[in-house]
Amino acid sequence: MTDNAHSRIPVQLKRLPHGHGLALPAYATQGAAGMDVVAAENITLRPGSRHAVATGFAVAIPEGYEIQVRPRSGLALKHGITVPNTPGTIDSDYRGEVKVIMINLSDDNFPIQRGDRIAQLVLAPVTIASWDEVEELDETARGAGGFGSTGGHGAL
Numbered sequence: 001m002t003d004n005a006h007s008r009i010p011v012q013l014k015r016l017p018h019g020h021g022l023a024l025p026a027y028a029t030q031g032a033a034g035m036d037v038v039a040a041e042n043i044t045l046r047p048g049s050r051h052a053v054a055t056g057f058a059v060a061i062p063e064g065y066e067i068q069v070r071p072r073s074g075l076a077l078k079h080g081i082t083v084p085n086t087p088g089t090i091d092s093d094y095r096g097e098v099k100v101i102m103i104n105l106s107d108d109n110f111p112i113q114r115g116d117r118i119a120q121l122v123l124a125p126v127t128i129a130s131w132d133e134v135e136e137l138d139e140t141a142r143g144a145g146g147f148g149s150t151g152g153h154g155a156l
C-alpha cells in the first residue's frame with residue numbers, strides 16, 4: 001500500500017463472516033485508479049460460464065459516489081476472464097455483499113481461489129441529472145448520425 005492518503009474519501013466497509021482473514025481491496029501502486037479486490041470463495045469457471053463471486057464484505061458508500069467494478073486486464077488478456085456487466089455499479093444505498101460477476105470467455109476451465117485478485121473497484125463521483133423535456137433539440141453537424149457514421153474500421 002502506498003501513501004496517497006491525503007486524497008482519500010472514507011468509505012465504510014463491513015466484513016462478513018466469510019470475509020475474515022482476507023485482504024481488503026487495496027491500491028497496488030501509488031497512482032492506481034482501482035483497488036484490487038480478492039475472491040472470498042473457491043470456484044472454477046467453466047468455459048462460457050459466469051458466477052457472482054463473493055468478496056466477503058459490504059459497504060456504505062457516501063452519497064454522491066459510486067463504486068465501479070472493473071475487470072483486470074491481465075486476466076482478460078491472458079485467460080479470457082472478464083466482468084460481463086463492466087463497469088458494475090455499486091450504489092451508495094446498497095448494503096448487501098459486494099459481488100464480482102465474472103465470465104470465462106476462454107475454452108479452458110479457470111479456477112478462482114479464495115484470496116485471488118479478481119477485479120478492481122473504482123470509487124467515482126456521481127452527477128445526478130434532472131430531465132428538461134423539450135419539443136425540439138438544437139441542431140448539430142452530427143445530427144442523428146451515429147453507430148459508425150463517421151467511418152469505421154476499414155472504411156475508405
Ligand SMILES: O=c1ccn([C@H]2C[C@H](O)[C@@H](COP(=O)(O)OP(=O)(O)OP(=O)(O)O)O2)c(=O)[nH]1
Pocket residue numbers: 069085088089090091092094097098099100101
Ligand atoms: O457487479 C455488481 C453489480 C451490482 N452489485 C450490487 C450492488 C448494486 O448496488 C446492486 C444493484 O446493481 P444494478 O443496479 O447494476 O443491478 P440491477 O439489475 O439494476 O438490480 P436492482 O434492481 O437491484 O438495482 O447490486 C454488485 O454487488 N456487483
Ligand SMILES: [Mg+2]
Pocket residue numbers: none
Ligand atoms: Mg439497478
